[in-house]
Amino acid sequence: MDTGSTSRNRPAKGRGAVSNPDGRFERLNRDPYDDGWAAEEGIPPLRTTVRIEQCRTIIAHNDSPDIPFDQSINPYRGCEHGCVYCYARPSHAYAGLSAGLDFETKLFAKTNAAERLRAELARPGYICRPLALGSNTDPYQPIERRYRVMRQILEVLSECEHPLTIVTKSALIERDLDLLAPMARKHLVHAFVSVTTLDRSLARRLEPRAAAPARRLEAVQRLAAAGVPVGVMVAPVIPALNDHDIENILERARAAGADWAGYVLLRLPHEVKDLFREWLARHEPLRAEHVMSLVQGARGGRDNDPRFGVRMRGTGAVADLIGNRFAVACRRLGFNEEERELDCTRFRAPVAGPQLALF
Known part of the structure; x- marks a missing residue:
């Protein structure tokens, strides 16, 4: 047995990706080789490392x-x-790292983010428009407890009365209710909690270090109780894997206080398509072929369709059925009936640097 079957295909406990393929921009490809020692010594556990990044x-x-x-x-x-399905994984290739296990174990914390944000908001030509937080990677992932970068960003935005949206899978957002609730009263924040499935076993394998499904719904309830407008994202919808949960997720989220809902069909850009296929082969071997057949049916016969306008929803019979089911459930439950606008008129530019305002 070669190391390919041990290091590349053995799921690491608490990790989503099965392997750690070389980045697509690397000039060299590395193939593991079993010299006989790994079986005796065992494979060391993967540990999360964080590099400080001064952006x-x-x-x-x-x-x-x-x-x-x-x-x-x-x-x-x-x-x-x-x-494992995260569309942001390929961005790690720009750092010379893998979209696989590197993406979830070799992290970068932008510890000067609040300082840079204050400087950019203070620029004379800055035009206030809502800022989206969590559009790529989760701002409330576990390392936020230690580094508090998101907390510092919120403090700047709260001080300046700048509108924002948040998307997260983490209940850690509750920590910042002391900032979010007052901002919500000024129409400055919308929060969205992503719920992929209600099946704890599937969630543990798909998104191993995110909050459990029930805990995310509890976060929805606590946000709504604090007066923070909150929605639910059913994302991604994976045909034949979690699509049966669409209506149940929406019902539970509505009961918890969510008043807006959206969904995104599974996207498999660049390295993600191979990582997801590996995951299926390891965790859902009996359904793997069927799942990918339906995914391709919604993506014009390919694993991924990156075209604007169709990449979020897909095309074809399967995509249409998912879209129709989602729309019917939203109408029945009363989602998306009220348009909530964020207020950009309250924004006050911060004072850049240590100089204080004259008045």
Whole structure:
């Protein structure tokens, strides 16, 4: 038996990806080789490491026509939640790292994010538009408990009365209710909790270090009770794996106080398609072929369709059925009936640097 079957195909406890393939920009490919020692010594456990990153800018801009925001902040690179389907995994290749296990174990914390944010908001030409947090990696992943980068960002935005949206799978968002609740009363924040499945066993394998499904619904309830407008994201919807849970998730979220709902069909860009296939072969071997057949049916015969306008929802009979089911459930439960606008008129630019305002 070679090391490929031990290091590349043995699931690491508490991790989502099965393997750690080389980044797509690397010039060299490395193949493991079993010299006989690994079986005797055992494979050492994977540990999370965090590298401090001093970023030069913190607000990212995009002009994608199918994304409902044009500027965002990501406090961290990589994500310890380990969701095997995460579309952000390929971004680790830009750091010379793997989209596999590296993405969930070798993390970057932007510890000067609040400082950079204050400077960028203070620029004379800055135009206030809602900032999206959690659009790439989760701002409330486990390392946030130690580094508190998200907390520091919220403190700046609260001080400046700047509107924002948050997407998370973590109940750690409750820690910041002292900031979020007053901002909500000023129409400055919308929160969205992502719930992929109600099946604890499936969730543990799909997204091993994210909060349990019931705990996320409890976070929805606590946000709503504090007056924070909260929605639920059923994302991603994976045909023949979690799509049967759509209506149940929406019903539970509505009962918890969510008033907005959205969904995204599974996306498999770049390395993610191979990582997901590996995951299926390991965790759902009897359904693997059927799942990928339905995914391809919704993606024009391919594993992924990156075109704007269809990448979030897919095309074809399977995609249409999922979309229709979701729409019917939302109408029945009363989701998305009220348009909630964030208030950009309250924004006050911060004072950059140590100089205080004159008045």
